[in-house]
Amino acid sequence: MATDNTTIAAAVVSEEGTPADNTAMRILNAAGPVFAERGYQAATIREICQAAKVNLASVNYYFRDKERLYIEAVKQAAKLRAEQVPLPDWPPGMPPEVKVRSFVHTLLSRMLGLQESPWQVRLMTREILQPSGATQELVQAYIGPLFQKLQQVIAEIVPGDMPPHRRQQIAFSIIGQCVQYRAAAPIVKLLVPPEELASHFSIDALTDHITGFTLAALGLKEPIGS
Amino acid sequence: MATDNTTIAAAVVSEEGTPADNTAMRILNAAGPVFAERGYQAATIREICQAAKVNLASVNYYFRDKERLYIEAVKQAAKLRAEQVPLPDWPPGMPPEVKVRSFVHTLLSRMLGLQESPWQVRLMTREILQPSGATQELVQAYIGPLFQKLQQVIAEIVPGDMPPHRRQQIAFSIIGQCVQYRAAAPIVKLLVPPEELASHFSIDALTDHITGFTLAALGLKEPIGS
DNA sequence: ACTTGTTTTAAACAACTGTTTTCCTCCATC
């Protein structure tokens, strides 16, 4: 017996540089993209096992359920993406405008990939929109720290006596501006002419706009209309 | 035979005040909430028929497929929601600040319901995140007009020589701030203490914040930090 | 070599899915 309790993931992911050759790891790596592509229900264990080149029964052997496998896949997606695009860490004395900009850039880079959004992000987006068990850990490991760090940056800008809920609203305003280009990507594509998409809705162009919009709202920059 | 081609919906929804007692209409009304709740794959025809109190074969009789039924359900959700919360229409001479505010309020009201978000919105959110055929019509009938109208309001504020892609970016910044409270609702609930949620993240409170943030960014109002 | 516990495999299982078929009931038309 390999699966005794909740420490499945720890045993599966094991220590750092796993060559990912053991069965459980192969399953986990194959499951992420499939879940991201098809969604929880439409994804079949058979497809995952085929992609991982393991036997059909392996999923139930190593991860008890389809659901447990899904949760582990979501958790690993968050872990991977946070490693790929770590939160910025600035030396002391860095001006807040720069922090906001790099923060926005990090957020957009996490959401949108270089080409198309990576499976990790698509899987997490799915989970966020339709919570199914892994949301809480997702927030704790991935979104929570990000949210806190953003609030710290905001606190450096706004007056000290501003109530915390206002800082949270501002943080959500920044996050919301970034996130939608992932969540509503198909719609953005339908609303914006394709030639403008490439030039003015790239990560860098959007970083410019969102940073400018936000800093203007906070009084650190001229308003948008010059 | 009742379903011959693409004019199914027209025949089903028929003229205006349908008493919704005919079988096809009962199915359509029952399908929306079920699809919104479970998603396309997890929703079963049997559950829909049971909710509509019609025979199992009726879905395939009136709508050919499960997929056609789904598309019709999405379209009707957009139609219903647009009727429930129509876009604002202002008399000439109304100052742009007021237009922005009422627009934000409308957007938030569409997204968030009075209590919890209605099934129409949840279904549309699903479709947007995972396009499956009805997205295009959804954009044309529901999101497109909204986007255009918002750009008109923006055009009244910003300088006339501002390139169109900048107006689009601003429009997305406004929409993004609103939409996330629907798309990422479970996460907002996890990040914000519940007592603050009710008081400072209601539709009215968020309207105040987002309007203020946006108008400040556009130079129509003082920056956020007083 | 033999035992012991773990992993892998192929097959089977039972439940559920969308869809189709078959039959029955109306009800208007000739």
Next chain:
DNA sequence: GATGGAGGAAAACAGTTGTTTAAAACAAGT
């Protein structure tokens, strides 16, 4: 009154699903 087509009801169908079983293969300890 007979006829025919449309609407509805129940059953059956064919395929897929997650999961389990039972046997085989393997690895290591003695």
